[in-house]
Amino acid sequence: MTSPYIEKEVDGDKSSDVVWHQASVSHQDHCQLNGHKAAVLWFTGLSGSGKSTVANAVDLMLFQHKAKTYVLDGDNVRHGLNGDLGFSDKDRVENIRRVGEVSKLFADAGLLVSTAFISPFVADREMVRSQLPEGQFIEVFIDTPLAVCESRDPKGLYKKARAGEIKNFTGIDSAYEKPENPEIHVQTDQKSIQACAQQVIDYLKQNEYL
Template identity: 60%
Template sequence: MGKATNIVWHKAAVTKQDRQLQNGHGSCVLWFTGLSGSGKSTLANAVSAELYRRGMNEYVLDGDNIRHGLNRDLGFSEADRTENIRRIGEVAKLFVDSGMIVATAFISPFRSDRDQVRALFEEGDFIEVFVDCPLAECERRDPKQLYAKARRGEIKDFTGIDSPYEPPVQPEITIHTDLLSVEKAVEQIFVYLYRKNII
């Protein structure tokens, strides 16, 4: 199947800035990255719930949920992981353009993939949140028993076991979930959003 040709970008009548003005807050993507079990989904949903409580337009794109639909045709090879993140980046960009604050919870193990997603966004719209938790602690938690299965060889190409995780070099926010409560972590993220005049 060839790539689409003869297509032209159609400029929208309503801009991102128009939507932000109507919403009363900025829009951005909070890109939560970290090992499985580090707390990405927990944090993304906690932030989203607090934004909702405050009357702000928000949404969560979760890795497992997206693989049930949009990305159900992808596996966990390096090429498929890259395509998974590329698609999510494009979807997140649409959410940001719609004036929403979108939180994504994906391992997104490769720096180059995250950098390519960052390049899709205007300056300040992509906020990388490194959910920093030691592998040993993630394995101890192992909420889905994935590490145990990977150690037994039942899951191949599992990040942290037989596939690498490349931590961010200069993330906008780093959350140490082995040291902070969910409430304190959410507070740290909101401090950043206030400081950047997003909310």
């Protein structure tokens, strides 16, 4: 069976000799074995909003449901795959492009993969959505006010940004474009982490991913 994850088109920079290799085990086979649908849970929000914390709480709940999962965390990915990228707008776009491609491979393997990235630009998030089959990109907007994120400042980054020690910092001197119609709208300043994670799990159950 043809994979739903084949590139939709070949752009001018790709060789026409590069084709998608059809694996012996299909995407549908993986999902059937795993016992759940595949999807990318795309957690987006400001630094300090709680993206990674909620994503990991969701991952633990999914693990307890015996779901096959993985979490792609922004900082962790920059230790390896994206270690050559900075924080200019151009590098941020490339950062998300690479993560989108990796997420697509995880989804092709039938996993519920969570990504925790600021991903500040609407166009980049929609680009990732467009690369996935319908219904397999779930945008989770961690909507936490800048003042709350800055008061948390778990890594001291806002303090450095305010002091001019960090340039192109999202929310300070680089824009964050809020999702317009996220599948899941989470407010960590109003709910506990457990309640926020449960909100995501409830969405997955209600929409028959689990």
